[in-house]
Structures are given as structure tokens and as C-alpha cells.
Amino acid sequence: MEIAGLSTAITQETANMDDPRQHIAWALGSFPSPNQDMGEVPVHPGVRPLLSELLVSLGFRHDPTLQRKWLIPGDHPEAGWLNVPKVVDRVEYDEWKTANADPEAAEKWRATAEKLLGELDPKMAQRISEMTPEERAAAAAVQRETLPAAFSRLAELAEQHGAEEPS
Secondary structure, eight states, X not given: OEETTXXXXXOTTTOOTTSHHHHTGGGOSEEEOSSGGGOEEEOOTTTHHHHHXXXXXXXXXXXXXXXXXXEEOOSOGGGGGGSOOEEEOHXXXXXXXXXXXXXHHHHHHHHHHHHHHHHHOHHHHHHHHTOOHHHHHHHHHHHTTTHHXXXXXXXXXXXXXXXXXXX
């Protein structure tokens, strides 16, 4: 659905940060309610680009190096724009992103990682390529506990150095 030239599904990843109407719009899915029993108050998608443009004109800018919370979709996709996003920490965001990854994008990441590992540590790449599916599953289970924090740190370092995700 397109409203005022902005998709209702705008996210931090898809927002054009050079466009004042999108720069902050991705973060404006809801506001806290003055009545805490009511929960969050959703913001209509048609208002988000207008608020974003106003905030940018007032000098507000998103600085990814200062970001400490991330947004993921709420629990009620059937509610459309009334589905209030959840505010989560980086580990929960990375877990959500992994669980909801596009298979094509995941395959590109896997191929890139495999290539990089082959260049950085050819012996490790060879050992991994020789593993049986059962051995890979066992190794993945061991790593599953530590990888979210490691990937979060890698993402932070990549952002600090201006690296982009593969497309």
C-alpha cells in the first residue's frame, strides 16, 4: 500500500536516509500513550513522512552509532498499520532478522562468508566443506549461543567503517 509516496512497510533497512520524508519515518510507527494501560498509540502511515520531514527540518538526525534499540513488527500483522512495532535490543533484533531472512539474501550472505573464509583461513574452509550434515548441525548448535552477540558486534563495526550489506 502506498500512502503519500511512502510504503507502509518502510523499515530502517529500506528507508532512504537522504530523504527527509523517510529519514525518521521508519521509527515513527507508534508513540507511548499517556495512559500506560493503553500501551502504544499507532501513528498513521500518512503522517509518518510529514513528521519525519518536520523533525529533520528541526535538526533531528538518526546516528546509527548511537542507536541502542531496534524495531521489529508487532504481533498482529492482520491489524495493518495499527500493528504497533516492538522495540527490542540488538540481540533480539538479530534473532528476528535471522528467523525472517529472505532465502535469496541468506544464500548471498552464505556465499560471501564462504568466499571470505576461503581467503582468510583456507584450512578452516576445507574442514567445514568436508563435514557431514550431522557434524555441521552439531557445530551449529555449539555456535548458536554465541553467534548473535558476535554478529551484532560485526554489524556495529561494519557500520562504524561504512561497510554495506551485500545486495
